[in-house]
Amino acid sequence: MNILFVCTDNYTRSVIAELCMRHYLKETRNASINVESAGIRATSDISKYSNVHFDIMNEMGIDTSCFKRTQFNVSCFDHYEVIIGMSELHRDHIKQTYNRDILLFNEVLHGQTVPVNVGHPDSPNFLEDMKQLVTYFREATPIVLQKLALHS
Known part of the structure; x- marks a missing residue:
């Protein structure tokens, strides 16, 4: 199975999801799944991003x-x-641009169409928010893979 995670700039959410899943697949010696990430505007300027x-x-x-x-x-x-995708923005963009439907991360994980959000870099809790985001993806990975396997 080939899985692609999509976010806006392909710098934070989709990358974290991809790398956490790669790590899990390597740990579990699962070579049957390939995972990558992309962004709907991956040519954007990310120099200001954390x-x-x-x-x-x-x-x-x-x-x-x-x-x-x-x-x-x-x-x-x-x-x-x-x-x-990570949010409705990604789902809507792909639907409007390519007339194709995609899943959302939290839809697969929880059956809910709520976005996976990134904390704002100016927030005093940004470091903790990012730790929680990485932990969220890392802990969700085996569940997401299990749910995807059930539907394939």
């Missing part, structure tokens, strides 16, 4: 060395059986 999530993942033993930004395009539908 990269603290990479530090957090590295501290957790999650390899971030394979990180690369990828622009979502029509060929993604040919390469991935499962495409999972």
Whole structure:
């Protein structure tokens, strides 16, 4: 199975989801699933964005060395059986641009169409918010894989 996580800039949410899942698949020696990430505007300027999530993942033993930004395009539908967005923005963009439906992360995980949000970098709790976000994806990974397997 080929899974693609999608967010806006392909820098935070989709990347964390991808790298946490890669880590889990490596730990469980599961070579039957390929996972990557992309962004609906992955060519955007990310110079102002925090990269603290990479530090957090590295501290957790999650390899971030394979990180690369990828622009979502029509060929993604040919390469991935499962495409999972992080919010309605991603789902709506893909529906409007490509007339295709995708799943949402929390829809797979909880059956709810609530977005996976990123804390604001100016927030005094930003570091803790990012730790919680990485932990959220890391802990959700086996559940998401189990739920995807049930529906494939």
